[in-house]
Every structure is written in structure tokens, then in C-alpha cells.
Amino acid sequence: MTHDHDLVLRPTDEQMTAALNPPPGRNGGDLVVETLAGLGATTVFGLPGQHALGMFDALRGSDLRYVGLRLENNAGFAADAYGRITGEAAPLLLSTGPGALMSLAALQEAAAASAPVLAISSQIPVAGLGGGRHGYLHELPDQASSFRGVVKSVHTVRTQSQIPSAIAAAWQSALTAPHGPVWVEIPQDVLLAETSIPVVTGVDATPEELPPRPELTAVAADALMKADRPVIVAGGGVVRADASRKLRQLAEKLSVPVVTTFGGKGAFPWNHPLSLRSWLEDRHTTDFLEDADVLLVIGSGLGELSSNHHTFQPRGRVIQIEADAGKLESNHPALGIHADARLALQALLETVGTREDDTAPARVRELLDRVGKRIAAQELTLEQDVLASVRRALPPRAPSFWDMTILSYWAWSAFDARHPNTMHSAQGAGGLGYAFPAALGAAAADPTYPVLAVSGDGGALYSVAELATARQYDLNVTWLIVDDGGYGILREYMTDAFGQATGTELSRPDFVALAESFGVPGVRTSPGALEGDLAKALATPGPSVVVLPAVLRMFAPTHLGPDSCS
Template identity: 35%
Template sequence: MAGQRTAAEALVELLQAYGIDTVFGIPGVHNLALYRGLQDGTPRHVLPRHEQAAGFMADGYARVSGRPAACFVITGPGVTNIATALGQANSDSLPMLVIATVVERADLGLGRGRLHEIPRQRELCRALAGFAETALVPEVLPELVARAFAGFVAARPRPAVIEVPVDVLVQPVWERWRPVSLPLPPHPDPGQVEAAARLLAAARRPATILGGGALRLGRLALDLVERLGCPVVTTVAAKGLVPESHPLSLGATLPAESTREILARCDRLLVVGSELAETDLWRDLPKVAGRAIRVDIDPDRLADPRLPVDLAVLADSRAFVEALLPRLAEHRPAPDVEPAAVRARAIAEAGGPAELHRAVLAEIRRALPEDAVVFADMTQIAYTGHMAFACERPRRWLHPVGFGTLGWALPAAIGAAFTGMREPAVVLVGDFGFQYSLAELATAVEHVLPLVLLLWNNGGLAQIRDDMHRRALRPFATAPFNPDFPALARAMGAEATRVRRLDGVAETVRQALAYRRPVLVELCASDIARSAGLSVGES
């Protein structure tokens, strides 16, 4: 027996037992009982300036570590504020546990005008999370937590929401809740592994696509493509899983015509851990002439009619590749294409402002150590960087791919900093997107985090402005007033500077990295373009 404590205290203790070491959250009148469980300082608590940022922090924590963090939010506005972050984590298959309060049990669903009340709050969460349930009595909390964690490790990771009525949180609990043994990810059927090996052994022009679901492969990804001797292309989520300098790597060039031509003519296509979504392709899937093998932990992806497959394998990516490798021949002949040349052509296909972006990205890459982690927001230069920024390791170029939420990068980088990462962290964000979450700069300053914010100031919503030009529209609502960003950063306690020349980018980034605390570097796009004789965008 553990002695009497509240359900909220018992829940916090149980989360620790499952490995939760960090909680991102904002205390409010409805969730104060949870904060009683944090009084001794464990798990560590991080106070963001907005619940959406709390969710993005948990997102960044998961992207870097592969592990979930927890978020504590209040009923109503706390839930709606974190909703965008839930959608982002759901879209990008990330584990995140949100503990939300809800009105007392006697008021559930009745719309009586209680403080913070949403009559059907759980239904809202179910639209955005992989798992959302209500604990109507304390005794079900251990089961709900176990189900959430089982989903994190043995299925396609999705955010989970457990809502707890405020009166349940303060109910007495006498037993000590303990974690259960979690299931292993699904292993492949041995017959399907043999069939995959036979199909690949007969290939003359194989190709491989690796998605975010393949990140668990680690070094096995390189072993796989070298054993197959075939070109490999990654989605943005898996960028760097195979070093992009490797002679077989096409990089993250899946939307490029040069890469699509290779996929169209291959006679065997192996797709591991990718939903092949619109944001992976930005066009229809290429018509594959040969036979396709698809491996995924999500049965819905295997049923996708857009890519007819000869073999659909429901399995964890690592378990499948570990079983497949011993069945493949030791060496295969080199491909009949040069992936490095194809990748170079793919990068060069983009016109307009991409030439300027590539020049600036090259300077940033030159200044950063190989293991630096870049959190790239929704901004034009990041879209170019998906292909053009050289990446040699996985989880080093991170981007809110599926949901595409502006303002993600800064809070995500803050969350990642609490994983214990030692690699330099860089936030690449546009001038408009930065203003979505600039309040979190104060969070970074408060914790003295060694973050470098590279603010790409192209004068507003440049991507939308260019899209309007392409549609023969007169651009409007794309050039908002911008503050003096360095002055704003200094007012919040950060260091700040401004770069106006291309030849000043690399050295300024190196200096910013040396500060070991938050530094904002404003990259003035128009001035940098003029200094290099390049175009800043369409006109």
C-alpha cells in the first residue's frame, strides 16, 4: 500500500514510471491538482507562454529523441490552444501525451456555462489525436495510460489525450499504480520476408523510398541500400537517414522530375515507412513500371490504392529489415544511373528565389558542424532546403511536414533542448512565422538555451505573394508591418544581430553558435540578394 494521495498525484507518479521526464504545461484553476504532483521537481516542468507552444515543444522533444513527453492543459481554451499541435503530431506520426482537465462529471456534456466548458471536448480531441478517452473514475487511469503508451511503441505513433474531470483528479487513491509490460512492434510474417527477398533478388533496376516510419532503422538503412545496390530517396521526415553524400543517395528529392523518372522506370520499388502523402510528393505518385513492395506499421497505408503493390507487409520497419538483410545477396552491381548527378539536377530544377536560397543555405551549412540540428519552419528558404541543404544524419533537418503549421520551429527547438541533446540547435524561421510564436523566445531566454534563430526576412508572406503572381492576381495581404526584430529580441533578453551580405552569413552564424544562449540573426533577404546579384523572388 502506498498511503493516501490524490488521483492527480498518483497519475504524475505513474507517468514517471513510464519514463516521462518532462512536462510542458501551463497551470490553471482546473489543473492545479496535477501540479501538486510536480512539487518535488520531478518530472521536470517547462512553462511555455501558450499551450500551442507546449504541444510544439513536446513535438520537438519526440522528433529528436523518439520518446514522448507530456503536456498538462486546462479544460476548454487549454485544449483548443493545443489542438493545432495535436494535429501536427498526428499528421507527422509523433508520440505525445496530453493530460487535459474537463468539467466535473455531473456537468459533462450539459452545456451549463461552467468555466472553460466545451460540451463535447473529447470529440474535438478525437478528431486530432490517435487516442482520446475520459477517465470517469480514478481506477481507469492506469488502463488509459497503458493504452496510450502501447500505441506509442507498437503502432503508428500518434498523440494521445486523456481528459480527467476536475472532481476525479482530487479523489483519494490508496494503491500504487504501476506500469504494465508494453507490447513489441509487429514483426513481419517470415513467408512475406522470403517473398520480398525473392522479388528483390530478381531486380535489375531496384529503387527504395524511405519515410519517417523508417527512422528506427538507423544504420540498417545504409546496410539495406548498399546490399540492394540501388538508388534511395527519402521523404523530408527521413532526410539524412542515408547520408546525402553517399553515392546511392538521391536525397529528399521525391517531388523532383529527375527522381520521379528513376522511380517510374525501376523494376522493383521498395517503400518502407512512408504514407506517400501530398506533402511528400506535391504531385501524383509516379507510375511504377515494375513490382512494388510496401512495408508499414499502419494497415491503412498498405490499403492505399494509389500505389498498387505486389507485397504488402504489416510490420515495424526495423523488424522487417533485420529479417530481410540475411536473405539478400552480399553485393549487387552498381545502378545504371548516377544518383549524385540526379540529385544535383533535382536541386537545380527549382527556379525563382531558390537560387538565392541555395546560396544562403550553402553558407549556413558551411558554418554549422555536421551534427547540428536545424528546426525549419514553414518558410520559402526551408522549402528549398528540403532538397538543397546537405544532411548526413537522420533527425538533423526537422520540419512540420504534414500539417504545415507556421510558428512551429522555435517551440519545437525549445522542447528538443530538454532531451539532453548536445548538438548545436538552429531555428530557421520566416519573418511572418516567427511572429506566431515569438513569445517563446522568453522561454528560451529563461532557460538559457543555446539556440540560434536564423530569421529569414523576405518582407512577409513571400510564398503566398509568389503564388498570387503565378495565378495572375495582384498580391495583397502579404506584406504586413514587421517590428525591428533584433531590438525585439534584445528586449526579451536575447542577443541579436543583422546580416545584409551573403559573404557575412557564415561568420555570423559561427559567432552566434559560440554564445551558448539565445541569439537571433536577422537575414535580410533583399539586401543579401543585392550583395550577390541574385533575385529575391518573383515580380
């Protein structure tokens, strides 16, 4: 039997001629670059190293754009953001041993946030593989084992003929739901040796689809139609699947209130009559979710932050749609539907009827009013004013990237992201130093809009070297640094728990002068001047730094039980 795809796989006359007459002087590094270009990559991130020089030299003769950062972890954060913004797999080129290991924290964040990153590392020569002690520079007994617990898949190459297939398989893995980081490692001698393998022209790496099982969709649709008080929890999987419009259509068709997790910011319109917003660390919201007779969770594992620190105990039926099978029913019994959020929402839209509930908007308003009164009673005007100033200064479609700092914790709950896929933070894995290098990656992905990065002074010190990157590539990123003299949130945690803080106070540079020493304009602002200074910096092409000296406080925790909500 002849199939149509058999005809597609036949080389054209032009491909035959090119294959039989490969240009001289190519090596394994060229195969890497040719494969990436064949897969559709346009930009790569990374940091060169001795064993990886074959890949980096190959970039010189290619059309791929290279963005080099000053630290492998920061290069990983930049690739993470590029993947989030574009939905494409972001190539990350690394060297062996220390260079490879330096990327682990960034890859952990990419895994937690389902960001597609294609990390390609060099390795020691083939003769040294297998766990021996050969004394090669950067040698690890088993480099791949350091990454197996972090990335989606690991691919080790031993010959040049394996390079295109390994990279294509990794690309497919990175972009198959749930998206995530993948790891390819190629020995130094394989990268450097001259090759007679034809130029890579045809690479097929179509991501696998993950549709819901129809019998599960039928059960979920029936439960939603019969529910009295259904609620939807929309997580980061909705954003990654580009399913925000379908989420809104379903919520409106069923008259169901929607709360977005911190990873799902922007998945549902903030000011929609059915929007519960994102006050997940609030007992009033937790009570509202617990009272639902059917809770539809889409693209979230209901982890620590999404479950109000595991105090959430649903009393109704939970339906969980999740692309990561390991997260299905990992925290609560549910009707688990292993599926991509977009395909599952489409299936539900085609299955459910229209459900009328005139009381839903009123119940939403009542909840938000209770949350607002609780926050207002804590006299946190400075914090709310600073966050509001950032929102007014930031153009509606401009992306923002937030480090693990007090203002970011406020933003998780209280910031209107305005549009899907525009607000990103390191809350997946919780590492410091994410915001600025991630913002650089986003600016490389889309120069149409300015990009905002928000850090505390502690997190900023992880990333100051990337001021050189911002200037070198003239990336359109404004970096807001909230300077409170230390690790502010840890100071609060320790003071609350132990009566005083230890190890949280920091000597730090004059960030404005430091930025200017890199050729990046900087300004020291105040809460009252923040909106204007930030808006001016965002409107000015190229990188800039805005420093806000301020000690911000968190709103009171509300995950300790109902008595703590007053």
C-alpha cells in the same frame, strides 16, 4: 500452470508496506505525476489552467522537470520535438476547453510526423460530463470528440482508480508503431479530491511490436533480388524506427539507389554513391522512380510531397512497408507490408542475398547531374548560398527545426542533414509557427548540442512569446529569422496564379530589438555575414536570434509534366 510473469507481479515486502501506508494529503494530480514518473518520464511540457491545477501542484513535489510555454500550441510543438529527439513519449499537460483546443494544430503535426506525445488534459467535473449544458467554465459538449480525428487514441478518466491504467494505456499507444500523439482527459474534481490509492510504483506499458509477416518478406526479397532497376524510397518511418543503419546495409547489399522523403531527411547518407538525395519535387527524380521495375517504399505513404504532387505514376512493382495500416496502398497498388520499418528491414536483410549492380552509382550521378544543371540554369545563387552558409555554420550533429518558409522548402530538397533524426520540419501537417517552440523542446531533450530554428517573419510572429520561455529556461537555441516582409511563399503562389498577391504583406517588429527586450541577444546579418554570425550564435550558450533581411525565391516547379523541367 505457473508462468514466470506471475512471480514478477507479486509485490515485494517494501511495496506491500508502502501500499498499505500511503502518505496523507495526496490527490488525483499526484496519481498522474506518479504514473508518469513510473513510466520513465523525466520532463513534461504544458501550460496551467483552472481545471488542471491539481496536476500542476503535484509537479511541485515530484522529480519531473516542468518546461512551461506561453501558448498551448507551442507547448505541443515542444513536446513533439522532445518525442522525436528522445524516442520517448513526451507528456503535455493542458487545461480544459480553450486550452485543450489550442493544442490541436500541434497534435495534428505530431500525428502526421509520428511523434509520440502524451497529452493529458483536465476536464469539467464528472457531473458535467455526458454532453449537457451545465455552465461550467471551459465546458465543451464532448471535448474528446474534438481530438478523435487527430490523435491515435482517446482515454477519458472518471475515477481516480482509472488514472494509472489510462495513462499507461495511452503511453503504450503513443510508442507502438506508428508512434503518435494520444489524448487523456481527467475531470477537475477527480484531480483535486484526496485519494487513499497507494503510491503508483509499478507501471507496465511496453509498446507492442509490429513485425512483418514472413511470407510477405519472402515475396519482397525475391522481387528485389530479381529486379533490374530497383529503387528505395525511405520515409520518416525509417527515422522514427531508428532504422537508418539497417537501411544502408540493405541498400549496399542489393546495390539499390535510395531517395529520402522530406520527412526521411538523414535516413541515408547524403554523399553515398547510391544516394539520390531528396529532390522529390523534380521531374528528373520522378522519372527515375517511375522507371524502377521494383520500388521499395519504407516508412512513407507516398503522399502529396513525396509523390511530386501526385504526378508520380509507377510503372514497376511497388512494395510498401508501413506501420500505419491506413497508409498501405492508399495512393498506389502495392505489396503492402504492415510492419515497423526496423523489424521489416532486419527481416529483409536476413532473407535477401547479395545483388551486384555496377551501373547503379553511375545512374545516380547522372540523375544528380541533371538536377544540378536544371537548378543552376535558374540563377538562384542567393538561395543556394544562404542554405550552404546555414549548413557550414551548423555543427554536424546539431538538430535543426524548420518552419513552413521558402528557405525550408529549399532545405527539404537540398539540405544535407548529415545524420538521422537531426532535421525536422512542419511538413507533416504544414502549420506555421513550428520551428522555434519545437527547437526549445529539442534543447530541453538534449543540451549536448546547440539547436537551430529557421522561420520566416510571418511564422516567427506565431512564436515570439516563446522568447520568454527560451530565456527563462536558458535553452540553447539559435533562431534564424529570414525577414522578407510577409508570407513569402504565399506571395509567390498568388503572384504566379493570379498575377498579384493579396493578404501576404505584413507589418512586423524589429526582431533584434524585440529579442533584446526579452533578454535574448540578437544580431541583424546579411547573406555574406550569415555563416559567421550564425556560427557565433550557435557557439554561444543560451538563446539567441539572428535576423536575415532577404527575399528568397523558390526553384521552378517541376511537377507539371516533363515539358516544365527545362
